[in-house]
Amino acid sequence: MATSASEETGGGVTGGRIGDDGSDRVRIQRVQVLSDDWYVLKKTTFAYRRNDGRWQVQSRETYDRGNGATMLLYHRALGTVILTRQFRFPAYVNGHPGHLIEAPAGLLDDASPEARIVRETEEETGYRVSRVHKVFEAYMSPGSVTEKLHFFVGEYEPKNRVSDGGGVESEGEDIEVLELPLDVALAMIASGEIVDGKTIMLLQYAKLHLAAARC
Numbered sequence: 001m002a003t004s005a006s007e008e009t010g011g012g013v014t015g016g017r018i019g020d021d022g023s024d025r026v027r028i029q030r031v032q033v034l035s036d037d038w039y040v041l042k043k044t045t046f047a048y049r050r051n052d053g054r055w056q057v058q059s060r061e062t063y064d065r066g067n068g069a070t071m072l073l074y075h076r077a078l079g080t081v082i083l084t085r086q087f088r089f090p091a092y093v094n095g096h097p098g099h100l101i102e103a104p105a106g107l108l109d110d111a112s113p114e115a116r117i118v119r120e121t122e123e124e125t126g127y128r129v130s131r132v133h134k135v136f137e138a139y140m141s142p143g144s145v146t147e148k149l150h151f152f153v154g155e156y157e158p159k160n161r162v163s164d165g166g167g168v169e170s171e172g173e174d175i176e177v178l179e180l181p182l183d184v185a186l187a188m189i190a191s192g193e194i195v196d197g198k199t200i201m202l203l204q205y206a207k208l209h210l211a212a213a214r215c
Contacts, residue, residue, distance in 0.1 A: 025049045029057070039065040064146045069117035070105035071152035072202035073127055074182070074210055081185055081206065082125050082156060083199065085176040086167070091195075101178065101188065102196045105149075113150035121154070125177050126165030129154045135205055140197060149198060153210065182206055 027047040035041040045059045073082035085101050092098035106120035114132055122128045132154040140149050167173025180188075185203050188194040194203070 027055075034061065039063060061144060062146055063144055066107045066109065067113075067148045067150070068105055068107045069113040069120070069150040069152060070103050070198045070202065071117045071121050071132060071154055072103050072199075072206055073121065073125065073129065073154055073156040074206055075156055076210065079182050079211065080179055081182050081203070082127060083178045083180060083185065083194075084124050084165075085178060086173065096195070100196050101194045101199065103199045103202050105198060108150075114152070117150070117152050122162070122165070124165050124167050124173070124175050125161075126163040127156050127160045128162045129156055129160055131155070135202075135209075138201070151198070151202060151205070153202070153206070182211055 025048060028044060029047060030045040032043045033040065034043055041061060041063050043059060043061050045057065047055045047057050049055050074080070082104075083101050084104055085099050087098045088096075088100045089098065091100055104117070104121040104124040106116055106123075108116045111119070113134070118129065118132060132152045135151050135153055137148055137150050139145075140147060165175060165177045167175040182203070185194065186207055189200055189203065194200060
């Protein structure tokens, strides 16, 4: 474990990569590992070819915690969703009381997105579902965090609940499980009770696609 800065690659223009348009627009010059404690924080110096063709040297810090997955459980007939409430320290230090209402989520840790979200959902909510539907992918904070999140929805029935959920205590999780009408959850976005980005995105997806299918 290293928490002080270390040089990963030396000087010079290296690490070019072909962009989606077939052009070489990024050339890595230097990578420093600033912290490798919980996850990996790096400072990268690179040359970027601007739209007018000029090269500009820039420096960015990136936080790499791996990719993740999240899922909204919904009951089509009842019009309800399963959410969780848990303490989030980064939100707490930024002025929030700390307990956020969220959709279940977790890091992939080398598992497939589908397998990981089924497991995480059961750990957090106690609901075991076998059929899930991927709806989209998104970078949640692309200015500094490398994580790409895979979004899923899945139908649940009361019989799918095999435990109380609550998360893994050894990992510090202390999760409350909530079953809410979709309309109530949507209203909680407007009232500021739900402020988690991934959850807002999934609830809006449910309003546009799942609720419409009930009509």
